[in-house]
Amino acid sequence: MLIDLLHQYNLSADGTDVIFVCKDGYAPVRHASEMTKLSGGYIVYKDMEAKDGRNWPDSLYNSYSPFYLVWNVDLSKTKELPWPYGLVQIRLVERDSSLLNALSGKSTILKGYHLFRRHCLSCHSMNKIGGKVGPEMNVPKNITEYWTDDHIAHYIKAPKSFRYNAHMPAMKDISDEEIDQIVKYLHFMKKYKIP
Ligand code: HEC
Structure with missing residues (x-):
């Protein structure tokens, strides 16, 4: 997805930063070239086990919605990865x-x-x-x-x-x-x- 967006806006991976903007003001930033090398990232918008047609269980709704970036990779390698929850926007900014x-x-x-x-x-x-x-x-x-x-x-x-x-x-x-x-x-x- 990121690679397509970079193409669409004519941005190079080396010259671009990816900013994950969260609703509480937290905003991890990574070089696009770091992110395009990775696979196993998912933008989660729903907990399949949540009841009553809600996307998130009540206990998680306030902090995790609307989106949560998670990684399905070896846990020992995830320390350096961003795991933003309450994700509201992904911005691409030229370095x-x-x-x-x-x-x-x-x-x-x-x-x-x-x-x-x-x-x-x-x-x-x-x-x-x-x-x-x-x-x-x-x-x-x-x-x-x-x-x-x-x-x-x-x-x-x-x-x-x-x-x-x-x-x-x-x-x-x-x-x-x-x-x-x-x-x-x-x-x-x-x-x-x-x-
Ligand atoms: C999880 C969020 C968080 C991270 C990570 C963080 N800070 Fe802060 N920092 C704050 C907040 C919030 C304040 C405002 C004062 C407070 O509540 O501590 C602050 C205040 C400061 C201040 C005092 C300035 C002022 O006028 O209050 C300095 C200097 C500072 N941070 C430097 C750093 C540096 C350098 C790093 C990285 C090594 C860093 N911070 C990492 C949240 C963070």
Whole structure:
């Protein structure tokens, strides 16, 4: 299905991002070229065992409807796959080639870019693209223009040590080195604000 859509809109898999927009503001983003290599993804809209002609059992209706992306693949391989529920839209967005050119050759920042996409972008938008669960990270002010690097690094590890009612989950499987790469990428993005 994705390959057909890319053809239809004359987009290349390498130059396109796929954004899975969920009704609660969560929005995982993947490169189209990653997604076209995969098979076994299903967009589920119904639980066959739900009763009374409803598509979803009441207990799941609020969070899972209208669509849920699931994968029928070896479970050990699914960690990196997006499993968005409450899926309302799939957006195809052309990747910013001037940004990608600027990133190439800068290995630390490039690592930060990939880490941010994997761990942060589904909740935080960057240049207005990404999730809406947490705040935007670049426009009009880049997060590093009003938070210190140290605060950002600590917030990633322990949001509740700043605010008792923080909603951001503590990111336990990111190393200090990776956090440093993410912070460097955040700084770098100051120069690439969209209007
Ligand atoms: C599951 C959603 C989620 C993920 C994933 C997530 N955040 Fe957050 N983040 C939030 C929310 C919600 C807030 C708003 C404050 C709060 O409730 O914690 C927030 C707040 C922040 C803040 C403080 C900014 C402010 O003004 O409140 C920073 C910095 C931040 N996040 C960075 C990151 C980085 C970097 C990552 C990836 C390593 C990340 N977040 C991953 C949801 C998320």
